[in-house]
Amino acid sequence: GESVGLHLPTLSVQEGDNSIINCAYSNSASDYFIWYKQESGKGPQFIIDIRSNMDKRQGQRVTVLLNKTVKHLSLQIAATQPGDSAVYFCAENMHSGYSTLTFGKGTMLLVSP
């Protein structure tokens, strides 16, 4: 069957570079955002999250930036490694009683040694 990676925007970087993956979200009422990493043949894995009352959050080698004015989210990966090669999804949550995540289509990150 087809890989989930086909038809996706792709970002190709060299090992050691910094990577920036962008995401436009749709709902101005979304209160929480998550970035997931999905390696080939595996389920999505949580990377980092940010609440709508923040504009930046840092983790280990990753930073998420949120610009609510233009409904834009970005994931920055410092010193990208071959093990970072995967598909990255952003997800937005609009909490209306129950949490419901809406996922973006994803970006494939390819890291060359």
Added chain:
Amino acid sequence: NAGVTQTPKFQVLKTGQSMTLQCAQDMNHEYMSWYRQDPGMGLRLIHYSVGAGITDQGEVPNGYNVSRSTTEDFPLRLLSAAPSQTSVYFCASSVGAGEPRKFFGPGTRLTVL
């Protein structure tokens, strides 16, 4: 903890056959859900459950049934498989219905001929 587990990992069905995709979690999570992932698309919510005995429809529920008799298990049933149901299916859970951070299983790749 094993986290979220899914069986089988791969399955091939003929049109009209029925089957059940199994999902279990050992984290005592209240909320469980099923997503499907198709090439070039983000994850789409099929059904979800906010606790034992409670289920509801997501974005793409047609052709699928679910039940939640225990906290741990959330099976997804295809009563009469169709080629349009060829996809990768992911089960996800979270601590509570209001918790946006979802933990995903490894997925089941289903092909319907």
